[in-house]
Amino acid sequence: MKKFKIVPLSKEHAAKIRSTGKDEFGHPVIEQIATGSGSCRVSLKPFEKGIDKRLLISHSPFDIDNAYNQPGPVFINKEEVEEYADIHRFPPGIKANKKSFPLSLVGYNKDQMMVFTQLVGDDDVDELIPHIFENNAGIAYLHARNAQACCYICKIERV
Numbered sequence: 001m002k003k004f005k006i007v008p009l010s011k012e013h014a015a016k017i018r019s020t021g022k023d024e025f026g027h028p029v030i031e032q033i034a035t036g037s038g039s040c041r042v043s044l045k046p047f048e049k050g051i052d053k054r055l056l057i058s059h060s061p062f063d064i065d066n067a068y069n070q071p072g073p074v075f076i077n078k079e080e081v082e083e084y085a086d087i088h089r090f091p092p093g094i095k096a097n098k099k100s101f102p103l104s105l106v107g108y109n110k111d112q113m114m115v116f117t118q119l120v121g122d123d124d125v126d127e128l129i130p131h132i133f134e135n136n137a138g139i140a141y142l143h144a145r146n147a148q149a150c151c152y153i154c155k156i157e158r159v
Contacts, residue, residue, distance in 0.1 A: 003130035006091065007155040008084040009041040009059070012028050014076045023057035025071065026099040030056040032076060040077040043086035044154060045090040046100070053078035061143060064112040074153055084154075090125045090144070094153065098122075104147040105132060105156070107139035115139060119147055133158050 013024075021029055034047035034054050047054055055078050060071035084091055094101045103125060107116030115138050120128060125144075133139060142156040 002088045002159045004088065004133065005157045005159050006084060006087045006089075007157055008044050009074075009076065011042060011083050014042045015080065017055065017057055017076065018078070018080070023059065025058045025060075027058050034075075036114060037097065038075045039094055039101070039153060040081060041074045041152075041154065042076050042083055044094065045080040045081075046093045046097065047075065047077075055121070058099070059152065061155055062112055063102070066112060068108065068112055068114050070152070074152055088159070090129070091154070094144075095125055101153075102147040103153075104145050105129070106143045106145060107132065107136060108141055108143070109138050110140040116142075129156055 015043060016026060017023055023029060034049050034052040036049060038054065054075040056073055056075055058071050059074045060068045060069055063144060077078040100137050103120035105118050105120060106114060109115050116132065116136055117131065129142065132142065134154060143155040146153060
């Protein structure tokens with residue numbers, strides 16, 4: 001039974017950034033060879049250090065401009081990649097590497113106000129997400145973030 005849906009950055013959004021050389025805030029993109037695992041926010045696959053070329057951009061995962069609107073740095077692959085497709089399970093390359101990707105889940109209501117936060121720790125994120133949605137009716141969606149770097153990874157919606 002499908003209990004949630006992972007929403008990566010869209011392929012179209014990434015294509016616009018690549019073609020213009022600017023992020024949604026008008027900042028020039030920064031191209032670099034991956035120095036860490038990070039993850040592409042389109043494919044949601046970790047980068048290979050020293051091999052993959054990535055683009056550093058500013059991104060806001062929010063629709064409403066308010067106090068919780070947290071734009072921040074994220075990476076996308078320099079080359080066109082497919083959007084993460086196995087949307088009813090958390091990206092396995094991120095889930096499997098708890099050292100590089102310590103996760104926190106942040107819940108927002110329909111007005112984009114933060115109403116929940118939890119560190120994933122040793123829990124199975126694929127089991128934790130439906131548990132959070134089942135026990136917190138006021139959460140409209142979650143953001144997965146790196147708990148150390150605080151950077152946005154992906155949006156998680158109810159199904």
